[in-house]
Amino acid sequence: MCCDGTLFDLVRLEPGDDARRLARLGLPLAAARGRQAARFPQPCAALCADGSCRVYADRPGQCRAFECRLLQEAKAGRVSFPAAARRVTTAKRRANQVRRLLRALGDHDEQRALGERFHRTSERLEAGPADAAAHALYADLSLAMHRLKLEAHAHFHTPPAATPAQRPAGKAPRPRTAHSPRT
Numbered sequence: 001m002c003c004d005g006t007l008f009d010l011v012r013l014e015p016g017d018d019a020r021r022l023a024r025l026g027l028p029l030a031a032a033r034g035r036q037a038a039r040f041p042q043p044c045a046a047l048c049a050d051g052s053c054r055v056y057a058d059r060p061g062q063c064r065a066f067e068c069r070l071l072q073e074a075k076a077g078r079v080s081f082p083a084a085a086r087r088v089t090t091a092k093r094r095a096n097q098v099r100r101l102l103r104a105l106g107d108h109d110e111q112r113a114l115g116e117r118f119h120r121t122s123e124r125l126e127a128g129p130a131d132a133a134a135h136a137l138y139a140d141l142s143l144a145m146h147r148l149k150l151e152a153h154a155h156f157h158t159p160p161a162a163t164p165a166q167r168p169a170g171k172a173p174r175p176r177t178a179h180s181p182r183t
């Protein structure tokens with residue numbers, strides 16, 4: 001879910017990332033602009049069908065550093081690994097429900113992040129006339145997306161990084177690039 005557009009819309013590069021090499025390896029990088037770092041969209045072009053990363057040895061710093069909240073909790077012993085696996089299964093089920101509803105509403109663009117697809121579908125339906133069936137599907141989609149977001153915020157996203165003074169030494173992996181605000 002970290003790389004398939006469920007939890008994140010994009011990944012920003014950091015100082016130390018080799019943008020040219022990553023671009024040569026096939027990541028569709030958008031160049032840095034103003035204060036915006038170079039970035040690439042999710043679902044990631046390097047994500048393989050078996051869930052592995054095609055550029056693992058060269059993956060960006062955010063990818064190396066990120067541990068979702070659930071993994072942190074499991075490693076700390078606050079959640080058992082079987083319970084964490086069940087939580088992942090639930091979240092995947094919710095994400096798949098969102099995908100099904102998006103397809104039913106005419107969005108088949110699996111190459112875009114779920115948040116972006118939801119936003120686009122919302123705009124389309126709100127802009128033009130839609131029949132009762134589409135309204136009913138959109139209501140289901142909105143609820144499914146809301147549940148997925150709650151799940152993501154509660155169990156997968158990490159809190160904003162503490163300031164250096166607050167951060168325990170050697171701990172607290174950086175939060176990975178967050179969802180865009182619209183998701």
Ligand code: SF4
Nearest residue numbers: 003044046047053063
């Ligand atoms: S580069 Fe690899 S680890 Fe990073 S988002 Fe893409 S697939 Fe995931």
